[in-house]
């Protein structure tokens with residue numbers, strides 16, 4: 556099995572994950588991975604350049620990954636999988652396939668897997684799709700989010716939401732500064748005590764909805780503090796600019812680095828190991844390095860693995876812990 560990149564912080568393997576995860580280097584790592592963070596090829600109705608499977612074939616393949624992933628995890632480790640929606644071929648009907656995939660994955664025998672929480676990643680600048688129904692016939696609205704499923708082997712995977720706080724709203728900052736607010740019962744039945752809101756915790760607790768861009772410039776989006784960038788296009792980062800300079804087509808389905816940052820910080824500690832079995836341009840490995848974690852990556856396409864080396868030429872890595880690769 557070819558190993559394309561070895562850095563101090565991680566290793567990138569070329570091959571199909573379902574095969575690579577059964578080889579000796581990965582057998583030796585069973586029970587040692589703290590987080591599997593990945594965005595697999597999405598189920599689609601038509602083939603994309605990075606080779607998606609369709610329908611039932613996809614569903615069977617997806618659920619076959621459950622035992623392979625589960626055995627790699629530490630007992631308190633997590634799996635986070637990003638998946639988009641798909642649509643029935645030639646019909647204005649959303650496919651149930653992604654939901655079936657989730658149900659199959661978490662109910663796979665002997666894995667002990669369960670859904671811990673679902674996150675939604677909303678992208679206001681998503682191109683109108685499915686185009687036939689949204690822009691031509693105008694009978695559906697824009698499909699504008701992906702889901703991230705946080706899955707684990709027991710009910711208490713390691714997690715600390717204090718590590719991924721959002722900045723306080725202007726209102727909360729004012730309240731903390733003045734110490735004045737209306738205590739008592741809210742219409743929601745919540746009881747707000749006299750001093751409940753007077754302690755500054757450094758930020759507010761993150762939500763399970765991410766907006767990649769501000770829709771209303773006057774509204775505060777308040778993304779978690781330590782999410783370095785939720786920028787959607789990624790078009791200005793070092794990887795994209797260097798690909799352009801070198802005449803390389805960047806990976807067509809890169810995830811926003813902010814997503815990787817958020818889950819790596821939320822669910823792991825420094826020096827722990829993050830695995831991305833569908834790593835593409837290796838956004839996960841890059842984020843892990845920036846955050847002082849170790850990483851392992853796999854991708855079936857040699858060219859993506861090769862091009863991902865550009866990420867590790869980024870001078871920003873020199874300034875960070877664990878970056879001397």
Ligand SMILES: C[S@@+](CC[C@H](N)C(=O)[O-])C[C@H]1O[C@@H](n2cnc3c(N)ncnc32)[C@H](O)[C@@H]1O
Pocket residue numbers: 570571572573593594595596597605606806808809810811832833834835836837838839853854855856859
């Ligand atoms: C959605 S992309 C991942 C993009 C990545 N998160 C990034 O930010 O660059 C999915 C990747 O899975 C890879 N892939 C598809 N089937 C695979 C398989 N069976 N094993 C490993 N990689 C696979 C594709 O080559 C593609 O790069």
